[in-house]
Amino acid sequence: MTKTIATMALVVTDYDEAITFYRDQLGFALIEDTDMGGGKRWVVVGPSNGGGAKLLLARADGPQQSSAVGNQTGGRVMGFVETSDFASDHADMLARGVKFLETPRHEVYGWVAVFEDLYGNKWDLIERTH
Template sequence: MPHLSSLTIVVRDYDEAIEFYTKAMDFELLEDEQRSPGKRWVRLRPRGAGEYGCAILLGKAKNDEQAAYIGRQTGGRVAFLLHVENFDAYYENLMRYDIKIARPPSVEDFGKVMVFEDLYGNLWDLIEPAQGR
């Protein structure tokens, strides 16, 4: 079955990114392997997403050109949409880590949603889909 397995996020530091995504966003660390000096293969995905859930692959910027894209990979647009079953619980966890809110929570036809920034400024939609969606 074809599916997206991973999407790359350019990061400054592997360990700070792992800490953020595993704690503030409650992702599970799938792989963390040293590939060469300064390069690791690090994949995480939302806890409970299952084996076909799309993961994020952390790619450490290796030069100034790549570093310039940290937090700007999508040109200021929302980069990722994260669906959750319990918006309020997920929101509370994010707030424990002082996450920057780009658009406050609201209820739309499609569900409850807000936009927040990860530690690098990438924009994420947090969505609890409406019943039947």
């Protein structure tokens, strides 16, 4: 039996603002947006090419979840957006208003730069060389 990590939950403040960021600034596709009743929605975004894991954008419910928005990993990088064309994707993301926390750097594993999502969660844009 093959197992994969298919979808990860990301706690957000607002469904629509999160959709706008991940779709319009990162270039992800809106895969599903289903009304679950009672103000809840099942909102999934992911790479437009259909590869890789998807994100379930889950609106915070209550103070404990709200306190995790923007700091779901205690300040560490929480996600990795892998690309086959770092320079082009980096330039495109900058043009779309994505906030990078550093200039691109070359590491032993490839090109990388840390950016923030709309809530302050840290992500790596990375082009692996091996």
